[in-house]
Amino acid sequence: VTRKMEKKSCRKARFSYKFLHESSTATDHEIIHELRRKRSKKDVYQAEEVLAEKKIGKRTHYLVKWHGWGSETSTWEPVENILDQRLLDLWEKPMPDIRQVSFHVERFLSCIEAALKNRLKSERQIDFPIAIYRFLFNGRGEDKPRGVKVLQKKDFDRHWFPKDWYVSLINERGTKRVITFPVIVRSVLSKSPKLFSKNKFDVIVDKKPRLIQRMKISFFKETYNS
Secondary structure, three states: OOHHHHHHHHHHHOOOHHHHHHHOOOOHHHHHHHHHHHHHHOOOOOEEEEEEEEEEOOEEEEEEEEOOOOHHHOEEEEHHHOOOHHHHHHHHOOOOOHHHHHHHHHHHHHHHHHHOOOOOOEEEEEEOOHHHHHHHHOOOOEEOHHHEEEEOHHHOOOOOOOOOOOEEEOOOOOOEEEEEEEEEEEEEEEEOOOOEEEOOOOOEEEOOOOEEEEEEEEEEEEEEOO
């Protein structure tokens, strides 16, 4: 076959748009639906975790951390934008890794032990994942505004908190210091310190702060001499 004949056969193989349109087995509705589906997929992103919840007007919004992105890119989304129901289920009933729960409970207890060395009121703040905080305390204690919980002794699960975790001897004479309940706790999202970066135009701009998951603890103590 010569090159000239190839060109000629190509010309014969051309079809008009009208022919292609009429030969399609898809209806207009199906074509439009498929185009919309492909377009909508561009706006769907994989979420990793819900970090917070709040009301904006009468609608509930969730602070979503996106998979593969830092916490500084988290955004508030209405419930209809969260397509995976499992994210909301895990927000209501977290199921964290048990080893991580043990690790952070140990950090909490170390924080309490350090605070028992001080007199009267203690206020502490430690890094503490929100999922583990909710796993330990969601549905327990008395809820107050701004996410504050008032916890009594019975609200600390004995499975995680050993007997008499709230008591310590503070010297060799046997002087005892005891937490007086309730303990006030609150899970918060703090921002990392203000820093700067250069953009693509080499201009110095504010760097977006990362979100740090923390727990604030407040309680009073009494001292008993032996």
